[in-house]
Amino acid sequence: MAGDGAGVKFTVRELGVRYGERLALRDVSMDIAEKKITALIGPSGCGKSTFLRCLNRMNDTISGARARGRILLDGADILAPGTDVVALRQRVGMVFQRPNPFPQSVFDNVAFGPRVLGLASGRLLASLVESGLRAADLWDEVKDGLAQDALALSLGQQQRLCIARTIAVAPEVILMDEPCSALDPISTLRVEELMRTLAARYTIVIVTHNMHQAARVSDFTGFFWIGEDQAGLLAEYGATAQVFTRPRDRRTEDYITGRFG
Amino acid sequence: MSGQDARHGQRRRRAGRLWVQRLGFLLLGLAAVVVVAPILVVVVGIVARGIGTVDWEFLSAMPRAGMKEGGILPAIVGTLLLTLGTALVAVPVGVGGAVYLAEYARDTAFTRAIRLAIVNLAGIPSIVYGLFGLGMFVLFLRFGTSILAGSLTLAIMTLPVVISTSEEALRAVPTEFRTVAASLGGTRWQGVRTVVLPQALPGIITGVLLGLLRAAGETAPILFTVAAFYLPQLPRSPLDQTMALPYHLYVISTQVPGMPAGVQNGTAFVLLALVLLLNFAAAWIRRHFRRRRPW
Ligand SMILES: Nc1ncnc2c1ncn2[C@@H]1O[C@H](COP(=O)(O)OP(=O)(O)O)[C@@H](O)[C@H]1O
Numbered sequence: 001m002a003g004d005g006a007g008v009k010f011t012v013r014e015l016g017v018r019y020g021e022r023l024a025l026r027d028v029s030m031d032i033a034e035k036k037i038t039a040l041i042g043p044s045g046c047g048k049s050t051f052l053r054c055l056n057r058m059n060d061t062i063s064g065a066r067a068r069g070r071i072l073l074d075g076a077d078i079l080a081p082g083t084d085v086v087a088l089r090q091r092v093g094m095v096f097q098r099p100n101p102f103p104q105s106v107f108d109n110v111a112f113g114p115r116v117l118g119l120a121s122g123r124l125l126a127s128l129v130e131s132g133l134r135a136a137d138l139w140d141e142v143k144d145g146l147a148q149d150a151l152a153l154s155l156g157q158q159q160r161l162c163i164a165r166t167i168a169v170a171p172e173v174i175l176m177d178e179p180c181s182a183l184d185p186i187s188t189l190r191v192e193e194l195m196r197t198l199a200a201r202y203t204i205v206i207v208t209h210n211m212h213q214a215a216r217v218s219d220f221t222g223f224f225w226i227g228e229d230q231a232g233l234l235a236e237y238g239a240t241a242q243v244f245t246r247p248r249d250r251r252t253e254d255y256i257t258g259r260f261g
Numbered sequence: 262m263s264g265q266d267a268r269h270g271q272r273r274r275r276a277g278r279l280w281v282q283r284l285g286f287l288l289l290g291l292a293a294v295v296v297v298a299p300i301l302v303v304v305v306g307i308v309a310r311g312i313g314t315v316d317w318e319f320l321s322a323m324p325r326a327g328m329k330e331g332g333i334l335p336a337i338v339g340t341l342l343l344t345l346g347t348a349l350v351a352v353p354v355g356v357g358g359a360v361y362l363a364e365y366a367r368d369t370a371f372t373r374a375i376r377l378a379i380v381n382l383a384g385i386p387s388i389v390y391g392l393f394g395l396g397m398f399v400l401f402l403r404f405g406t407s408i409l410a411g412s413l414t415l416a417i418m419t420l421p422v423v424i425s426t427s428e429e430a431l432r433a434v435p436t437e438f439r440t441v442a443a444s445l446g447g448t449r450w451q452g453v454r455t456v457v458l459p460q461a462l463p464g465i466i467t468g469v470l471l472g473l474l475r476a477a478g479e480t481a482p483i484l485f486t487v488a489a490f491y492l493p494q495l496p497r498s499p500l501d502q503t504m505a506l507p508y509h510l511y512v513i514s515t516q517v518p519g520m521p522a523g524v525q526n527g528t529a530f531v532l533l534a535l536v537l538l539l540n541f542a543a544a545w546i547r548r549h550f551r552r553r554r555p556w
């Protein structure tokens with residue numbers, strides 16, 4: 001599977017997810033490479049977000065959602081009962097589709113995670129906030145207005161603020177669910193550049209509707225599809241160059257060429 | 262020929278419709294006047310006849326000469342203390358209950374029963390609360406007729422309003438923020454305390470003030486639980502009785518012959534001013550905090 005050679009961060013085996021009675025994801029197995037960018041593409045409703053939410057157990061917050069199978073993070077099964085989900089979510093952070101800063105100051109947004117986790121306070125907290133904002137390429141724009149309301153920022157800045165907020169808890173993995181779909185092309189480009197920089201330090205998994213984006217930023221690409229039983233499945237997975245130029249799966253090829261004209 | 266007839270008919274029908282619309286507006290306007298006019302007449306009457314009596318002595322002195330002279334200080338202090346006591350009980354319990362219902366409780370038969378009870382409690386006449394307070398706090402728990410018993414009774418009456426408005430305010434905060442808080446490793450309570458509650462606060466404060474407003478103006482719940490007929494001294498402990506504005510107003514309006522109209526209207530004016538003040542505070546908080554929110 002993909003990820004050969006590099007370290008493996010997640011080992012997913014026979015993952016299935018149900019919402020109530022409805023099977024949303026069937027039998028997904030994949031290895032996710034450490035400190036690489038893995039893109040997940042595919043049509044709407046094929047379970048990309050569902051898969052992503054399994055990686056930090058955010059599906060737990062949806063009533064009726066149940067996951068089966070195994071997801072090993074550095075070798076330990078995070079689906080096992082008794083997993084400390086708070087600690088898990090500190091290690092595996094998440095950036096959402098719509099920029100969603102808290103209606104608080106820029107500083108308080110980035111400080112939220114370190115505060116609730118009791119990581120730092122005072123001067124140490126301030127330096128954590130600064131390094132988070134620097135890492136998210138936002139520091140220069142907000143350093144004179146850390147007390148301003150986060151909602152006063154532009155959408156692109158808000159999304160980078162959300163990335164800073166995630167980085168501030170010092171995660172190992174950053175999950176991004178269509179992080180650019182609410183942004184204009186220039187903001188999108190900035191976030192993409194940011195992802196490339198971040199990949200040196202973090203494992204990144206990104207869901208995207210934009211196949212150019214997947215091709216541009218990712219090292220590996222997983223292609224999800226909806227089976228005859230309406231359950232999502234992983235149709236193809238490999239190095240991004242291979243998936244986009246020599247897809248093995250007929251459905252991948254149709255999907256990609258359909259979009260690329 | 263026939264085309265002209267049709268056009269005539271159309272015009273006549275349109276005129277008819279316009280006439281109906283005007284009549285409708287007139288009736289609605291009349292209804293509004295019928296609702297507002299008596300309130301205005303009463304308020305203007307009270308203000309006009311009461312404001313002459315209200316001076317510093319009226320607000321700061323003990324009643325004298327069978328309450329016909331002097332001031333109404335003990336009644337003002339009593340009402341303020343009762344409102345404070347009500348707040349001390351109703352706010353933590355009510356907001357806590359709302360947080361439980363909105364943030365923690367699953368939708369079960371049990372929570373549905375609780376909600377049904379809250380809705381129904383809000384509709385119970387205040388005299389019933391008064392009798393409950395007499396049985397529960399004054400007699401059974403042996404608090405006697407006291408500020409403690411009166412505050413508890415008023416708090417129980419206020420709780421349904423506080424709970425339902427607070428729960429509504431909490432539910433109006435988008436789920437997304439709770440999700441984000443959880444994704445950053447926050448516990449549910451941390452998300453509620455640091456993100457959800459601050460955003461729901463204006464709504465909660467409004468609800469609390471509206472509840473307290475009702476508590477401050479009620480006579481029936483304090484009738485048997487705390488209110489003193491004539492007690493020209495300030496209470497010294499929560500177990501003391503006290504005078505209170507609404508009950509005092511009732512007393513001097515119906516129970517004491519030969520009461521000067523100025524004292525009656527002055528007392529009514531003070532009570533009205535107090536309630537309006539709380540009302541304006543609620544409106545101001547709602548306006549002030551509801552600016553610029555994307556949802
Ligand atoms: N919270 C939910 N409750 C019930 N069903 C859901 C929920 N979220 C997603 N689903 C269902 O799971 C399937 C996969 O959805 P999703 O993971 O959001 O797909 P994608 O992100 O690829 O568009 C869809 O059929 C969707 O209806």
Ligand SMILES: [Mg+2]
Nearest residue numbers: 048049050177
């Ligand atoms: Mg999705």
